[in-house]
Amino acid sequence: MPNTLDPECLLCREKIITNEAIFNCGSIRPDDTKRKEIEQLEISCLYGSLPPPGAPTQYASEELHGFISSKKQGCLFEAVGCKFQGLKLEIQGHQSISTLQHMDLLLEKIIPSKEVSPLRSCYARNLVSREKGKFENQLPRSLSHLGKMGRTIHLPEEHCKAMEALESKISKVEVKVADVEEKMAQVCEKVEDCSVKMKAFVQDSEPQNHRSCNLVDSKVRACPRFCSGAYPDFSGPVEIAHNGIYIWKIPNFSIRKQEALNGTRECLESNAFYTSQYGYKMVIQLYLNGDQLVRGNYISMHIRLLKGDFDALVQWPLKAKVDLLILNQKQQEHSILRRFVPDLTAPWGRRPMGNANVPAGISRFVSLEEFQGRCQEFVCDDVLFVKVEAELDQM
Template sequence: MYTDLQYVFPLDDRYKCPICSSVLDAPRQTSCGHRFCDRCLQQAFRKGDAHCPIDKEVLSANEVFRDRCAEKEILQLVIYCPNREFGCKEQLPLKELESHLQECKYTRVECIHKDQGCDALFPRHQLAQHLEKECNFRQVSCKFCSEGIPLALMQDHLAQCPRAMASCPNGCGLTDVTREQVDQHLLEDCPLVEVECSYSGSGCSFKGQRGQLEEHNALSMAEHMGMLTASLARLELSYSESRRELQEVSNQRDLLQNTVEQQVTEITSLKQKVDKQDTKIGALQKMVANQTDKLTKFEEDLTSAAKKVDVEDQKKDLVAVKETMKITENRLTMLETRGSGGGGLFSGVAGEVETQLASQDRQLGIHDVRLAEMDLRFQILETASFDGTLLWKIKDYTRRKHDATTGRTLSLYSQPFYTSRNGYKMCARVYLNGDGMGKGTHMSLFFVVMRGDYDALLPWPFRQKVTLMLLDQDQGRRHLSDTFRPDPTSSSFKRPTSDMNIASGCPLFVSQAVVEGSPYLKDDTIFIKVIVETSDLVGP
């Protein structure tokens, strides 16, 4: 995993595997106290006779454990960026390598049009320039129909474009018209197009240029009339045969109609028989219902006779219940009499209770307002980042771009993010239809310093390196990015005196044609990432 890396300081032998002599990869410690790569140990165990190359002790797979201390020390080793040969001068701990490569502008990436044929490979920071100016498969507009066409396919398109200028292929003299007009001309007007005689359906075999057709019609009029007469005779014969066939079909239809009427009569007779059967079934159902009622009544009488003893017991219980109810009514009357005599006392207590209830209602209202304010603050905190990194998801791109184009909503602000819990407060601002020099052609992306709760404890002006990124939603390697260090003299990076400073960033961040092409726009959504360097910050 780490074999091809260049280390800033000479590599200590304790970080090298005794088997492969490379830096330890997933270090494991054995019973003899030496460290090895996990991969090297597994290969040795598979051979069946594993010995430590240092002290020749036999190694056992059951006496191997993960060396977390060595892992942490190796991850702290300082390395050069693998893109050093391409111009990157970063020196960083090994543990930060993966995140750095995701942002390094010197990482070699492929063109997003690779599937169409572009096999170019270049540093990430040149991707935008390649897509806008160099790629042979970038979208360009046809000068005739304005349709977006990949540059490499433009010649093929021009050979077929219906709006391209052309002339009559027959050389009749028609020039400087569109290909659409040439097609219409060949169909209707060109005198050199070969056409058939208008009497070809009657038997004329003449084929010639449209300009010769009129002369042919004049010379062959008698012949055409004879062809028409013969054609009419054939039509009359065909008409007579059709009438005869139609008469036969009519006769068959009459026979079928008679058959249908007979079947309708039979169906009506059967329906009457079914109705009679339904009447008989209804009568039988009534008889069954009467018999069922009689049987039920008989069972009830039998049950009543069998439980006379239970009825006597229930009568006794009923008398006892009535006596209890009478006693309860007397007690209730006494209570009501006492209540009417002490009406003043009860009304005073009721008034005091109502006052307390009103006070409690007011307190509940105050608590509801406070809870709503706290809920809003929690929602903001839940989406906030405190490590100097903002990941901003912008949905409904098409609608928001339209709002920006029409002037309804020119720009969008992201949620706030912070360099730490007590650090700088910041946000991003995007103009989907561009701002300034990029208006109408580019997406403009800016960084904004906001007024925070701990500004009095922070060093000013703001000096941290800022990286703005448009994320690739396909392979995740072709992000478009731009990095800058703040100008200490700019008012954009002084301590804020209002809610936020003037935005600073890239009016020409990326062209709209690149944004709206795969893989940066998917499901009508784009992702923007802002990274603020925090490694050299000291907390307040």
């Protein structure tokens, strides 16, 4: 029969129940001699400090019993996924060095994972990293409070508000990033569409541009009078006719003729000359393939009045008749002669206000067929001569 006066454990106060005979003597008395020997020993505890020597042997509590217990415990953040287990000191060390890991577990619990674009994830990671830094110094101070609250984790109110603000910011950033991505997709689509249209436009417009250039070139060539009037160049030497007669020498005639046929130089222009020492200043224009009215059929010849030094001393408009000749170098009496009678109402014969007046003359001076038939009479040693004779009595 068990003894009613069973001994108790000095640490946990639990009854020691046994059928051994040694414990059935009614009560157990501690050995005072052994106790004194034990109290005099110096013992260093691995799990904390023990009662000082001489303290009551009954010094024990539930806290000390749990502190030195060999049973492993789980981390306070086990509820959010931390799998660490260890003794109480190990748990404290783990919590002090794993703040960021525990923060990650909390964020994963609060913000459900979902598939996001790389750009949106980058924004979220940067924002979370900044908020982690804010909480890093605050969480260790709160661990003691969390320990008292048991395994169920309740964040302080200020942390909850911060996490809600963080979640709100992340949501706003995700919305903005999605909007930017949508706009970028639209821009890329428009750029690609414009590129396709540009390529098609270039392919379609290239032949049209070529035709337009040819048309403009033909129009420019078709109005040599206008071009000559718009851009006059009379910087060459100025000569003086003798007794109203001026002879113009044209060398390299074959080259000049070919230039006229090709359209590279349709109009030849003489040096500027005065009809007399104090007379009118003018130039002669020769179209070896004809001007725009008779191109390809006739040779044309025109007179153009220039602004001279003695314009204030001569009569205006010009009334003098001017004889134009292509000289026959073998028999001058058989030269081709045409007389130009000025139109007194036309603007070409008035006093020049600018550098030069609009030219005027004879478009059908001589047919190309006739000139080619007698070319050997007019061109010798590849040189052609043109003669101008003005009636001085009418000046």
